[in-house]
Amino acid sequence: xxxxxxxxxxxxxxxxxxxxxxxxxxxxxxxxxxxxxxxxxxxxxxxxxxxxxxxxxxxxxxxxxxxxxxxxxxxxxxxxxxxxxxxxxxxxxxxxxxxxxxxxxxxxxxxxxxxxxxxxxxxxxxxxxxxxxxxxxxxxxxxxxxxxxxxxxxxxxxxxxxxxxxxxxxxxxxxxxxxxxxxxxxxxxxxxxxxxxxxxxxxxxxxxxxxxxxxxxxxxxxxxxxxxxxxxxxxxxxxx
Numbered sequence: 001x002x003x004x005x006x007x008x009x010x011x012x013x014x015x016x017x018x019x020x021x022x023x024x025x026x027x028x029x030x031x032x033x034x035x036x037x038x039x040x041x042x043x044x045x046x047x048x049x050x051x052x053x054x055x056x057x058x059x060x061x062x063x064x065x066x067x068x069x070x071x072x073x074x075x076x077x078x079x080x081x082x083x084x085x086x087x088x089x090x091x092x093x094x095x096x097x098x099x100x101x102x103x104x105x106x107x108x109x110x111x112x113x114x115x116x117x118x119x120x121x122x123x124x125x126x127x128x129x130x131x132x133x134x135x136x137x138x139x140x141x142x143x144x145x146x147x148x149x150x151x152x153x154x155x156x157x158x159x160x161x162x163x164x165x166x167x168x169x170x171x172x173x174x175x176x177x178x179x180x181x182x183x184x185x186x187x188x189x190x191x192x193x194x195x196x197x198x199x200x201x202x203x204x205x206x207x208x209x210x211x212x213x214x215x216x217x218x219x220x221x222x223x224x225x226x227x228x229x230x231x232x233x234x235x236x237x238x239x240x
Contacts, residue, residue, distance in 0.1 A: 015190060015191065015194050016187075016190065019190035019193065019194070022186060022189055022190050022193070023183065023186035023187060023189075023190060024186070025186075026182055026185050026186035026189055027179065027182030027183050027185075027186050028182070029182065030178045030179070030181050030182025030185060031175060031178040031179050031182055033178065034174050034175055034177065034178025034181075035171075035174075035175055035178065037169075037174070038169045038171045038174040038175070039171065042168070042169045043125065044125075044166035044168065044169065045123050045124070045125070045166055045167055045168045046123070046124050046125070046126060046127040046129070046130040046162070046163050046165075046166050046167065047121055047122065047123050047124075047130055047163060047167045048121070048122055048124070048127070048130040048131035048133075048134045048160035048161065048162060048163055049119050049120065049121040049122075049134060049160055050119070050120045050134045050135050050137075050138035050156055050158060050159055050160040051117055051118070051119050051120075051138075051156070051157055051158035052077075052117065052118045052119075052120070052138055052141065052142055052154050052155065052156050052157065053116055053117055053118075053154070053155060053157045054073060054074050054077060054116045054117075054118065054145070054152055054153075054154050055116065055152060055153055055154075055155070056151065056152055071111075071114065071115075071116075073149065073152065074111045074112075074115070074116055074117070074118055075111045077111070077118050077141065077145055077154065078109050078110055078111035078118050079109075080141065080144060080145065080148070081107065081109030081118065081120055081137065081141045082104050082107055082109050083144075084100050085144060086137065086140050086141050086144050087100040087103050087104060087107075087137070087140075088100055089140040089143070089144065090103070090136045090137045090139070090140035091103065093136070093139075093140065094132075094136040096133060096136060103133070103137075106122055106123045106124070106133065107120065107121065107122055107123075107133075107137060108120075108121040108122075109121075109137075109141070117157075118141070118154075120134050120137050120138040120141065120160075121134060122134035122137060122160070123167075126162075127162035127163050127164070127166075128162045130160070130162070130163065131159075131160040131161055131162045131163075132160075134160035135156070135159050135160050138156050138159075138160070139156060141154065142154040142155055142156060
């Protein structure tokens with residue numbers, strides 16, 4: 001059993017060595033395509049984040065029960081951040097060029113675990129656009145929260161700033177994925193070729209296929225014309 005496994009491993013390595021050029025070409029093509037898409041086709045997306053804080057005006061001294069209530073209320077504010085009324089107010093007040101449905105897809109409103117903080121993250125085609133949208137929605141959420149819960153006030157403690165780099169596409173990651181996919185595709189290609197290839201490439205393969213050792217081989221004789229040589233009979237006629 002161990003000899004059979006070693007033989008199979010040797011067969012795989014032999015196929016890889018014989019068709020290494022195919023693996024290289026497939027991998028290069030995959031990396032080039034991945035790089036082309038990442039650098040020239042996929043448009044960059046920027047993300048900026050604003051942070052709000054929720055403060056209980058009615059109970060300045062916070063105990064465990066009050067803290068639990070505040071945390072639950074923060075979760076409510078996070079859900080309220082993508083509500084139709086908040087998005088509509090942000091669009092009407094600041095002239096955001098999106099519908100409520102489009103704007104909701106660009107936002108991620110999150111309640112920070114075990115805190116009184118809510119974050120509003122916005123995606124944009126440019127860094128400044130992402131920051132502006134995040135700040136506009138955060139301000140609209142703060143105003144809406146005051147109307148919904150008069151005993152609390154919500155304010156922006158950290159305004160969004162234009163990010164220096166886009167969040168997507170991740171060019172390095174895409175190139176790495178292209179390399180991995182190219183290698184796997186190259187290996188799959190050569191083994192598929194090997195499966196349909198009925199050519200005998202070496203004496204060892206012939207021995208394995210017919211079960212009889214090869215006693216002798218006939219060397220390949222190159223065409224004389226291809227080497228710039230004339231056959232002897234042709235030379236004799238020219239001399240005659």
